[in-house]
Amino acid sequence: MTLKLRFAPTSPYVRKAMVLAHETGQIEDLELVPTDVWSAGTDIQADNPLGKVPALVTPDGTLCDSPLVCEYLDSRHGGRRLIPESGPARWRVLRIAALADGVLDAAVGTVIETLRRPPEKVWQGNVERQAGKIAAALDALEAEAAAFEEPFDLGQITVACALGYLDFRLAELDWRSGRPTLAAWYETAAKRPSMTATEPRA
Ligand SMILES: N[C@@H](CCC(=O)N[C@@H](CS)C(=O)NCC(=O)O)C(=O)O
Structure with missing residues (x-):
């Protein structure tokens, strides 16, 4: 299943999600949607009312805030968890x-x-x-x-x-x-x- 990631190439918060996706073999699952949050015409608020990247569109809802995005990605792969469960x-x-x-x-x-x-x-x-x-x-x-x-x-x-x-x-x-x-x-x-x-x- 492909997940849409609202993406900016210079955002370190987006980078966290991308690095985690690479490390856990999920990068091909992400459809990157280039987003300039600073442009007047940005439509980022359709996915994140806070107007920030990253936002990840999932079957479980659209997730904003990189810790939450990372937690979601970490919950859906079969390898060792990068956020230990307990x-x-x-x-x-x-x-x-x-x-x-x-x-x-x-x-x-x-x-x-x-x-x-x-x-x-x-x-x-x-x-x-x-x-x-x-x-x-x-x-x-x-x-x-x-x-x-x-x-x-x-x-x-x-x-x-x-x-x-x-x-x-x-x-x-x-x-x-x-x-x-x-x-x-x-x-x-x-x-x-x-x-x-x-x-x-x-
Ligand atoms: N706490 C958020 C911060 C995200 C954030 O501030 N992203 C920046 C890009 S580096 C942004 O979209 N800023 C737009 C704004 O503040 O209006 C996260 O971890 O995802």
Whole structure:
């Protein structure tokens, strides 16, 4: 069964769903519907009233929010779950995924503040506040990264997509500096076929 995915090639949230689909052998099940959420004529709200990508159209309803989209995709393949079903492993994966989603929210918020607003309307205090969140969360992930191991679960997928987004849009934050464990882990993670196939394209 083909599932329609509202897709944007630079969205790190969409990338999470795509990476999970690659890792679980479902990429051929996705019909990508290119969507520019910022264009005045966008019809994204037909699938997601929040006007955001990703949204996944399924027989069980249209799902928005990337954690939910990923959970759905993870429920429909026969391999090892990338979100463990129960126990401490589940909470570890979801905890790391939520932290990395927070990095993404702060990073995307910064990009909107700095690239989409007229320069005279940029609120520098907000840019600095978001940079502080990103730095603190990455420090926490630096401490977690030594324990990252196979499978490439939703926590690691989200961290990898967040770091890839920082390289793509906020390279000036120099996230690798002072975080050698995370940097070394990402060096390998970024070479996975699921990651190279989904690199953001401007
Ligand atoms: N929490 C959402 C965030 C999705 C999101 O913000 N997507 C961006 C693209 S990177 C978007 O569609 N933004 C449009 C808007 O905010 O109006 C998720 O995890 O899917």
